[in-house]
Amino acid sequence: MPHIPLPEHLPGITGLLEYSQDTAQPIRELTQFLLRGENTLSAGERELIATIVSHNNECKFCTSAHTAAADLLLGESKTCKIIKQDIDKAEISEKMKALLKIAKMVQKSGKSVTKEAIELAKNNGATDLEIHDTVLIAGLFCLYNRYVDGLASVTPADPGFYEYLGERIVNHGYNRLPQGYDHLKNK
Structure with missing residues (x-):
């Protein structure tokens, strides 16, 4: 039961x-810009960042929602399952693996991000802007995860709810x- 009255x-x-x-409104605008705005990272890759952060924060709602969206955008469900267990075993670019590892570091603490992790991402083709956006998306989803769980949202x-929500996010x-x-209200 939520801690405050919610719809x-x-x-x-x-x-x-x-x-x-x-x-x-400002949170939505930032999220829309970061996850759907013009970017060299695909929308699916950015949803992977939201997924890995939410998963490691143990936020079931956000993990399920962003897994569903990433699966739709990537056209498969294997990648999300694998990154939650072992990023290195996922069939994604080395750049994306490095960025997801940075996102996991941010999820723990911004101070957990190492120079070595940044260099690994750069050595695998990540731009400064992609690193910036990864850190910002990771921080934003820490906010979302704590918002949802901190107020005990349903x-x-x-x-099936998350399949519908994933479609809504994608569309x-x-x-x-x-x-x-x-x-x-009728669903």
């Missing part, structure tokens, strides 16, 4: 963002739906 038809982050639309157990991004979310 019952909106579990997870959506209910929190609806609860306080004033604080939600975390649905039904995997509409992180902006508030123009029509709001009242249509979800």
Whole structure:
């Protein structure tokens, strides 16, 4: 049960963002820019960063939501499963492996990021902007994970919910739906 009254038809982050639309707006804009804006990292790769951080923060809602979105964007589900267990075994570029490792360091503490990790990413083709964006996405998802879990937002157990949410994220991004979310009251 959430620690504050939230819209019952909106579990997870959506209910929190609806609860306080004033604080939600800048967070949504930043998330939309970072995860769907023009970038040399694909939207799927950026969703992998959100997934690995959420997974390591043990935020079930965010892990499930961003795994679903990454799976859709990548067109397969194997990569997310593997990175949660061992990044090095994933069939992704060495650059992406290095960036995901940086994201995991940020998840622990910003001070955990080492010069060696940055050099490894650069040596594997990561640009300064890609490293910057990785660190910022990782920090942003630490905020989201703590927001969802800190207010005990509802975390649905039904995997079908996350399939729907993943599709919504892929198709509409992180902006508030123009029509709001009242249509979800019947689901």
